[in-house]
Each structure stands twice: as C-alpha cells, then as structure tokens.
Amino acid sequence: MENKVEKIEIKVCMGPVGITAGGPAVLDAFGAELERAGVSARLEKNCTRHKVGCKGFCSRDVLVDVVMDGRRTTYQYVKPHMVARIVREHIMGGVPVADWEVNEDYRTFHDRQVKVVLSDCGEIDPEEIGAYIEAGGYEAVRRVLAGITPEEVIEEVKRSGLRGRGGAGFPTGLKWEAARKQPPGLKYIICNADEGDPGAFMDRAVLEGNPHSVLEGMIVAAYAIGAEEGYVYIRAEYPLAVERLKKAIGQAREKSFLGKDIMGTGLNFDIKIKLGAGAFVCGEETALIASIEGQRGMPRAKPPFPVAGGLWGRPTVINNVETLANIPYIIRRGADWFSSMGTERSKGTKVFALTGKIRNTGLIEVPMGMSMREIIFSIGGGIEGGKKFKAVQMGGPSGGCIPEHLLDVKVCYENLMKLGAIMGSGGMIVLDEDDCMVEVAKYFLNFTQMESCGKCVPCRIGTKRLYEILDRISKGEGKEDDLTLLERLSRDVKLASLCGLGQTAPNPVLSTLQYFKSEFEAHIQEKKCPAKACKALSVFRIRKDLCKGCGACMRACPVAAISGRQKEPHAINRGICIKCGGCFDVCKFGAVRKGKDQKNGKGKKRKLIST
Amino acid sequence: MQKTGKQEKLGGADVGELEDICARHRKEKGAVISILQEIQDVFGYIPEDCINFVAARMELPASHFYGVATFYSQFHFSPRGKNIITVCCGTACHVKGSENLISVLGRELGIPEGRETSADQNFTLEKVNCVGACSIAPVIIINRTVHGKTNADTVAKEVKRLRGAKDGKQGGKD
Ligand SMILES: Cc1cc2nc3c(=O)[nH]c(=O)nc-3n(C[C@H](O)[C@H](O)[C@H](O)COP(=O)(O)O)c2cc1C
C-alpha cells in the first residue's frame, strides 16, 4: 500500500531549542520507524534523515520537515510518540497528518523573511561538510583562489556595502583594506563569537546551524588581507557550538580548505579555537585580543587600532560571526545582488533574535529597512497573552528601549542610533505593560557595573552610582533631583569612559528617561510603580473567590507569611510579607494579585510634601 | 574556609594531570587561560596548590595566574556541589522572571544569598548571563541539561527529583 516515493528526506531541528524540546529522540524515532516500515531498506541512499540547525520558529519546536520527492511538509511540536503516525499515514500512505502540520502563523512568520546568512541553516546537516558543499558551499573559496586577486576581493566586499554585524557597523571592506595595506608579515583574522549581549543568540544559531559558512568567510578574509592564522574566540557557554565548530575545522582540513597549501594553491591558513571565560567586556576587540594573549581581558586605548597593531602587536582583523557568514554568499552571488537589499547606507539583511513578551519567539532574518512594527507584529505575531506592547529593547546593555510611537521607523544603523538604541548584535527583547522601565534600566546598569573591567574610573564608579540611583528609585526612595543627576552622570560616563562598554553603558538609562520619564516620576513622587513590577512598591493579596487552597503559595513563601487550610482560601499576612513575589509566580489560578501599595504610597507622599 | 571535597594537598595522580596540562601548553604563547580552564576541568575548581604548581612549571609568576583567574567569572576557587544548577539571568530570562527562580531555588536548596554552594556540598546554584536559548526563557541548566520555559513550580519539582535520586543512590551504596 506504500505509494511510489523515490526520495525521502527528514530534517529534524536540533538548534539550541530543538535539542531541549527533544530533537534527538525524534530523530531516533524516525530512524526506527522508517526501518520498521521497510522504507529505509527500499530507498536506501534516497531515504535520509538528519539534524539541522535552528529553523527559526523556536516556539514551535521540535520542527520536522518531511521532504518527499521535493514536496515539503513541516510538522510542529513533534514528540517521539507522534513519529509512527507520520510514517504510517504520510510517508507510507501519502497523506500528511494535517493536525500536526504548521499553520498559517508559520507562513506569515517566514514569508516576510529574506534568508542569506540563514539560508542553509535549518536545511543542511551542520556536521557534514558534504551537505554544505552540495548547497554551494566553499564555492567562494574555490573561485577566489582560482584567480581573483586579494584587492579584487576587497573591492567586491566594499561594493557590497557590508557593514560589521557585531555592533558598531564599520564597513567590512574598509577594515580589510586597512589590514591589507599594512606591511607584509604575520597577520591575523579573528572571528568574534563572544556574543556577550544577553538575550541574543544569532551567532550561536549560525555557528551551530552552519559553521562552515563562518569558516569559509574567514578563509576568504585571510586570503584578502594576507593572514596565515585565524582564531575563533567563542564563549564557553556555547558548548555545542564549540563542538560543531571543531568538527567543521577538522573536516575543512581534510578537504584541504584549511591548513598548508590550500587546494594546491600555495596558500597557508589555519584556524584555532579560543574559549572565552565569562567576561562580557571580552567582546570588545582590544579586550578580546588581550584575552587571546592570555591576559586579563582589559581594553586599551585606540589607536593603534587592531588592523595596525592587534594580536601580538600584528595587524589583525576582527569580525563578527554574522559578518563573516555573509561573505561566502556575497562572493558567490555578487556585490550587486547583496547591495540590492536594504537601505541607502545599510545593505543586505540582518538576523534578529525575537524574545521576551512576543508570541513567536525565535530567530529571523529580514532585509535592512523593514519597520520594527512589521517585525514585531507581523513576523513576531504581536504580544503574547493579549497584553499591550510597551517597548522593544535593542542592542542589549549598549542599546535602548524604543516605544510604540516610533515603531514605524525603518531598521538600519543610523535610524536606531538616532533613537538612542543601537543595532547591536540583533537581540530584540519585547516588553509589555507588565514591565517597568525603571526596573529594565536598573537591570542593565546592574549588568554593566558588574561587567565593567574596572580599568577606567568613569565606567567603574559611574555605572555603579547610576545603578544605585536606579535601585533607590525602584524602591520608592528616589529623590526629587535624581533624574537630573541620572542624566548628568550618564553624559559624563559616556564622554569619559575608555572603551565602548562605558561609552554606551548609560544608553539604557538615557533612552528610558527620554521615552518613559513619567514612569520614573511616578516612582519618585507618588512612590508607585505604574507597571506594578517593582516589588518594594507592591502589595500582594489573595483573592478568596479564585483561591483553590492548593498550598503552592504557602510552600513558596520563604517567610511563612501565608496561612490557610487545604482546599480553603489562603491569606497573606502583610506584616510578615517581604514582597518577594514567590506566591504570585507559583499560583496557577491567578488568585495572587499584585497591587499598588496604597498605604505606603500615601504615607510617604505626605512626608515628602511636609518636608 | 572549610576544606572539603578534593583535598588541598596535591597527590601523585593530581601531579601527573598537572604535568600533562603543562606539557600540552609549554610551547604555546598566551596559554594561561587555557591552562586554568583545563585545571578546572580536572578538579572542578582551581585549587591554590595547583596554581602554584603550574606557575613554577611554566616559569611564570603565580600572581599572573591569580590575576587572570580572578578576572574571569568562569573560574571558581572553592569546591563545587555535586549538582550544578545554573540560572540564566540574561535579559530575555530576566523579563520572564528568572530573579524569582533564583530566590525559589536558593530557598529549596538552602543556599543563602551571596553563597553559591550548599553546606552539604550537594548543590551549587550559579547565575549566567545568557545561554543562547532565549526563545524558551526562562532557562535553567541542571547538570548540563537545558530546561526551558521553567517556573517556580517546575524547578522546585526538579530539585525534589535530584534530592530523591541522591538519596536513592546513597541508599544503594550503603
Ligand atoms: C563591551 C563591548 C562588547 C562587545 N561584544 C561583542 C560581541 O559579543 N560580539 C561581537 O561580534 N562584537 C562585539 N563588540 C564589538 C567588537 O568590539 C567589534 O566591533 C566587532 O567584533 C567587529 O566586528 P564587525 O566589524 O564584524 O562588527 C563589543 C563591543 C563592546 C564595546
């Protein structure tokens, strides 16, 4: 009864989320079921099943593509026990299991995207160099080595308009040219895979989904600038990326894309992996170099810029993962094709990580110039749980929060900078009405004050003071002139800090102050947190009509402030409650309510007026 | 500080491991971080004696090793618990409530704020700045397995499960 399929390919998502959701077990289940049904035996080589990197729509994992004679069906939320039915009804019977197929959402999520860097990620087996080559991989290296001069390569990259995807957006071709022009001798190319920006995972997805594209980009860069050694500096928090990268380097050596006398052309180039050790500042290029040299990862003043005096004092090009992963596609398809996408000054595409309070969390790639509204509401599907959008945080600790009324702005380096955010590496964290902007600013300043390397005073002490001011505001202890102080101190820290970390650390404060000043004022003057997020300014109570008496809150309470019998409504003793919010988080029935602390508010306000 | 777990005095086997690590990196420029990472892989943390030992072998001042080791948050100077629970405190996880997970876990595990490892050395609770699984925030990692979309209830259950497993194992051994 089996229909006459000639070729079957099963692709199981094993990106960061796919694995957690059970990807490996699903892949095994397909193996076993196809075996049992006799499909593997009949089609032999024409029946393949393999893992793929992140397919993007992480909130639907495990995602599985079943490709039969070129026709693709995608299933979502696949669990091992579902596999038997898919094999029986779809693969054997020829009728896809409609209930488990992806729906309209999946198409709207993908339709507006343009995939360059991610074009093979999620399609090919990242641990097989053969799969990458079959998809056109290493064609750029072949072509470049077969007769394009380094100068011509640089010209092509310049013409493409590619700018660094690591944050600052420096034109990649210009950087390469500067390194090329240095006197000959030892030169280095470093791939910055530190991805320290919390809430961003684009580089991880590329490294795990298509590591060869990054290696190929590095080989082309090495040829262009004349480097014989390269490093990938990767954070230790990404063990799977490290493993796949190591495997990829080994395979590339075997195929003579790396090592001595590459493909018989006389070119030598090899790549080493260096593991980061958990310091955000090491994403900054001079600190990264210090770290590879085995030092404390402290930045130094520039110039000399790394292109003139970098690793071990030699000319060094540092590029971000995504920047390098663009290179093979630019060489293959040409600068004109690349520069036809995007805006006047920001060409190509950008990968973003959609996270936070958004429905479709995941990884997307869109042409530069798309509006944030389209990204968040069309691709991202809007806010989860029917809540109201408040802001989108872009650029991590160096970036800012963009409010609703500016969402129609087109995403490009210049526009974001104007709005007080930055492109950053591409994390987009969506915040809703429940998020307090004072708390968000405080979160980032806590981050930077901890990650500041301590070398320069404005950053070391300035970020700490900024944090302390935000902390007291969030507790309702802010002073009248705190906002002026925040602004002044922010400007000083920006101006006087040594490296990019300190120079951008106040951005989260300045942008939230600019767009959400009233929230700060409510905390200071009324001792209220309008979002009801700041715990010190809230009271917790249990609604008797909703409480089922399950006892979860009682068990969660660290100070035994909750009492009540089983199956009877519980109550919180406000005298004992420390407002940790534990009960609020564990209650499955929405019976624990957070409200504004009326008493506290009024009392303090009166005092404030009377003094 | 209480000395538990691996004893502080280096034994024969430990010296062998350290000699191997030094030999692997003898000719390499700037290997200090790699050496420290390998020491930590072997011992689970960086014992003081090890630093002094490798510093002498590599003919570098011990202060250089200390300087580097204390700069990076990855390195630990006291023994870690048998079970390691890592809570992601990256932005995506933060806005989805990771702070509360920390307080719940601290309470369940009996680890007061400011400490990382429980008194019985059974659990270590640590924070990390993002593990790159932000789309299933909040994320925690228990002994290298990533758990996504967690909440106070699920983590409390996980801890109970770990406790049970531990008791079971001990019962078997005794
Ligand atoms: C504090 C700080 C952290 C940074 N972190 C990263 C990072 O994690 N990844 C990255 O690619 N660039 C990071 N950068 C930017 C790098 O310094 C550098 O500009 C970039 O890697 C250059 O590559 P590109 O031209 O391809 O963007 C950081 C910069 C600063 C100041």
Ligand code: FES
């Ligand atoms: S913020 Fe937690 S995994 Fe990225």
